[in-house]
Amino acid sequence: MSEDEQPARIDGIGVVGRVAPEHKVLLADTLKKKGHVVAQVLWIHFVVNASFGFALGFDRESPGLMRRRPRPRGEPVLTRPVRVTVGIGGLAITVVLLGLIKLGQAHFDSVGTGRSIAFTALALLLLWELGKLPARRSRAT
Structure with missing residues (x-):
């Protein structure tokens, strides 16, 4: 994806999970370019x-x-x-x-x-x- 496409596409992204570090940086940079405050948590x-x-x-x-008796089967x-x-x-x-x-x-x-x-x-x-x-x-x- 080109740098020009990134700001337009970022708004359509909801939840991001299991992202490679370089993609996290790309997401953060794109959000910053759009004026968002990006905090590292x-x-x-x-x-x-x-x-x-x-x-x-x-x-x-x-x-x-190890000497304790196990819970009875079915007991939560x-x-x-x-x-x-x-x-x-x-x-x-x-x-x-x-x-x-x-x-x-x-x-x-x-x-x-x-x-x-x-x-x-x-x-x-x-x-x-x-x-x-x-x-x-x-x-x-």
């Missing part, structure tokens, strides 16, 4: 995923784990209390993040700024939750 991806990988790699062993991995807790937590997080987007819109007159605030808050929340995993695990054993 890879740092959040790195911080969140690297932290979980690090925690899994250096996690302590669970004494007696996520029990009803866990599903309720996850549902309520997810709803609370959603409300807070939507509130942060509205705050960014009201205070900075920009939905984009509100999204950035909410996205950063979500990343920090995930890191905070990651720090609580060892305590939860020790209670479960």
Whole structure:
């Protein structure tokens, strides 16, 4: 595709996934040429995923784990209390993040700024939750 065609075709693109690095640069450059602000969010991806990988790699062993009886066949991995807790937590997080987007819109007159605030808050929340995993695990054993 020629450079002249790129700005005209970029508006028809919806979601982009599994893109080679050179194509990411091409997409970002094309969006910039059209006046869009292009933010790199890879740092959040790195911080969140690297932290979980690090925690899994250096996690302590669970004494007696292999002596536990397996779950009965057909018993769900996520029990009803866990599903309720996850549902309520997810709803609370959603409300807070939507509130942060509205705050960014009201205070900075920009939905984009509100999204950035909410996205950063979500990343920090995930890191905070990651720090609580060892305590939860020790209670479960």
